Amino acid sequence: MTEFVPPGTRYIDLPSPFPMRRGGELRGARMAYETWGTLSPSRDNALLIVTGLSPDAHAAANEGNPAPGWWEPMVGPGKPIDTRRWYVICVNSLGSCKGSTGPASIKPGTHEPYRLDFPQLSIEDGAEAAVHVVRALGVDQLACLVGNSMGGMTALAMLVRHPGIARTHVNISGAAKALPFSIAIRSLQREAIRLDPNWNEGRYEEDSYPESGMRMARKLGVITYRSALEWDGRFGRVRLDSDRADEEPFGLEFEVESYLEAHARRFVRRFDPNCYLYLSRSMDWFDLGDYCLEHGIDREADTRAGLASIKVEKALVLGAETDILFPLQQQREIAEGLRAGGAEAIFVPMPSPQGHDAFLVDFERFGPAVADFLSTL
């Protein structure tokens, strides 16, 4: 599955064995990462980015890979995350197929991918693996920990499990736990993949990739990543030109359908279906309140108590008003919880029309907000 990994990706071995939270362990596992800028002699300028479900570690162009990254307008010299000042690290999530060990990686002692033999993956496992990368790069405390979407969950798990790992925190379109609407959407995406006969309980090959299941999952993703408001203005009821219209019965007819199709085509075969299933489910399982269970503080998961147990000096929490997958109330909850824990936490709801994906496109709003926050550090 090396075709998924961008050139210039670097690796750090995880401890072997690497125990997994829900049972089992990994042997010979590693994390893919990239960096930008230079670690200061006092090692106090490190900023880690933990990502959403699908991105690789290539957030922006760097010496190892001059191609633009998935967050190019945000990371670089003079950009909101200014690499002249910050030593920026971005990791590919544990369980992904873009360099870090996951279900598509070769299972030690075999010549086959793990597939469904990969142990159950939780957000907390990704957090532990990211903390290991930080330490291995010689950083005791991050100046700032930035998490987007699923990465917002990972960041909170890092903070709750490793007090002092970061001095400040930026949480963008994240959540302290999965809500049932989001669980329902992700469950349906997984069902689409599982129903594809090619999935075959994870035993697909290159020539039997479960393309239609992944296409459905991605389309449903794109629908919930954006917003109805944006699409009203962007697509309206515009039809495809007759030469682009689909001859199949009930085929594509409207621009919005063609947009979904194009998105699905770009995604399918560039992401491993088993990795998708594992990462998707890890989000459903996530509740920061599990901290209370694990520490015997309470018999029930208490998300608020989990948040309030986090100690950071300052935090910036951003979200889009039109986000239906990680709705704004969840970012408000994070800000309030961090404040209850003593942080100076700023909550900035963005009127972006682009929904959950706003942080990947609405740089006019998200850029200055992040830049302003970092300039106060």
Add this chain to the structure above:
Amino acid sequence: MTEFVPPGTRYIDLPSPFPMRRGGELRGARMAYETWGTLSPSRDNALLIVTGLSPDAHAAANEGNPAPGWWEPMVGPGKPIDTRRWYVICVNSLGSCKGSTGPASIKPGTHEPYRLDFPQLSIEDGAEAAVHVVRALGVDQLACLVGNSMGGMTALAMLVRHPGIARTHVNISGAAKALPFSIAIRSLQREAIRLDPNWNEGRYEEDSYPESGMRMARKLGVITYRSALEWDGRFGRVRLDSDRADEEPFGLEFEVESYLEAHARRFVRRFDPNCYLYLSRSMDWFDLGDYCLEHGIDREADTRAGLASIKVEKALVLGAETDILFPLQQQREIAEGLRAGGAEAIFVPMPSPQGHDAFLVDFERFGPAVADFLSTL
């Protein structure tokens, strides 16, 4: 496909041939309907209900069928639509599989269902067929025309094409045109059915019903019919008891997943997939502004002008604030458009948490609103 039709259903033949708006015609077609109450000697107390995608004509218990109907708390003696006063008619939509002629009906001259040989179906065809039923029952003018969801589209098409067909109008969670978010959702539902190998371009049989496609389509429907807000309160992050949990990899684990599964089970095999595809697409195509094109008023569809061309005395427009499929702005647009046409139109946004389905469950809010309106007639 007679198993879909409730007992006590009555029928009215459509003119033969019955021309279809987008081309082709039906021969020997008929409409299924039920009635409640008695038509007054002056024939001025008729109230017609046109429905959403899936309901049959059995809105409530009556002499022909004492079983509760899909809108039982709304229709009956002393209920909001009081059958002691009103002669209530409910039609099954043209193109459905619950009695009215549709793709699952036998194609004349053959022993086979129409399947994809059924002509393209538009909301306007359903409107023409419903008008025919009204006339055939001896009613020149309805005292009130009530349309829910897709039926809200059908009702508007009836009113624009047949001035005077109704004196007043109740539009519930309806829309004057399909917006791109809703088109995207429905397109994905149709794709799920089309991707099911059993669909086989519509040539399935009883023992090769495209069950997994219909299950996916229904689950996506249920997700968009309800709201995140309702589910937070109703399901939270509650897990299934271990004896109900699913042993399959990535199987059901949360209550919300089990809820979707139960809904899908109740729907699958009780609705014909081809009928679903036809009705679903008819909604995407709908724009009341096409009236302007057809009448040479404008070169582009002008939804507002279409609404303002409708002449009714009074209208009540209801919607749920949490509806993501037919969002509240669409009901506001209907009320404003009808008002521009001279109607005394009341717009009542409901704070119901149940989303698009609120009119089927939140009778405490929708019941009194409808009853109050009808009491002013």
